[in-house]
Amino acid sequence: MKVLVGVSGGVDSAVALHLLKSQGHSVIGAMMKIYDGEIKTIANSCYGTDKIKEEKDAIANCEHVGCEFVCVDLAKEFDEIVFSEFKKQYLSGLTPNPCVMCNKLIKFGAFPNAVKKLGINFDKFATGHYARNEFNETSGRWDLKKGINPKKDQTYFLYRLSQTELSNILFPLGAMQKEEVREYALKNKIPVAQKSDSQDFYKGDYSELFDVEVQKGELKDRIGNVLGYHDGIWNYTIGQRKGLKIAYKEPLYVLDIDSSTNSVIVGVKDETFCNGLIAKDVNWVALNNPKEPFEASAKIRSASNPVDVVVYPAFDEIKVEFREKISSIAPSQAVVLYKDDIVLGGATIVSSF
Secondary structure (H helix, E strand, O other), rough: OOEEOOOOOHHHHHHHHHHHHOOOOOOEEEEEOOOOOOOOOOOOEEEOOOOHHHHHHHHHHHHHHEEEEEEEHHHHHHHHHHHHHHHHHOOOOOOOOHHHHHHHHHHHHHHHHHHHHHOOOEEEEEEEEEEEEEOOOOOOOEEEEEEEOOOOOHHHHHHOOOOOHHHHHEEEOOOOOHHHHHHHHHHHHOOOOOOOOOOOOOOHHHHHHHHOOOOOOEOOOOOOEEEEEEEHHHOOOOOOOOOOOOOOOOEEEEEEEEEOEEEEEEEEEHHHHEEEEEEEEEEOOOOOOOOOOOEEEEOOOOOOOEEEEHHHHHEOOEEEEEEEEEEOOOOOEEEEEEEEEEEEEEEEEEEEO
């Protein structure tokens, strides 16, 4: 097949490129530029890094396998579609996940489409994500499955992919451990074999990222007692413990963020626990618009362990009840539902109860 491989300059996409070429496919390396400003952050992040160096590394990886390299400028699209919404939500006290938005709308959407507009045709689009996709003969649907290494699994960020998109994607690293990827890169003398991983969307001061002035407000408990002050609600997320700078008899955590009063609500550990959540904008993957309640496991943030839940579908919303109480549920994050290693679907968290 002719495969377009999304390359970033990192080791994962470089190994994906090399693997597909070694399997006999005709490969093209494509990089997307999503940032056109001055460098605002350091290495190991996605947004605002030194993309000139990243592009050089990506070119070197393509030259190593002897394939064509193209770079597509999507900075305008990323800013209008992903970053503007990310900024809007964060400044209103929510905690959106830009990677979920970017994967659906840019990386697996605008990006391959932009390459096609250059007159470059291809049969499949591949990335270095740690995930798997397989066609299920019984359901007649494409299953999105966890990568075999649970610590590197990236399906949480991919749950919004459609059946059409899943049918046209290759995940060459899904059945590999990270250590295997490194060993493969070293064995095959891939230029970035020892390069460190990119992990965060952004490393730095969010006030600088959002280009906003300090907006002082109150840190309060649930009954309204003022315990301290903050410089901007965008510096806080639900469940945060560090950086509150409040002397108190017990450790304090962020319970809620109220943009209407520019306040951050804090409380002790016991106050962070919830029985369930409501989520909207559901995308079903393995399931096809279920109507009846069902049992599943769920992740409420990318780094959390799955927990047992009961799911109650209702139109474009779901109610998710936990078997045991869970702490620190953040509105605008994703809840992703699983059955063993298969992604059933996911949605955007609206509230908890």
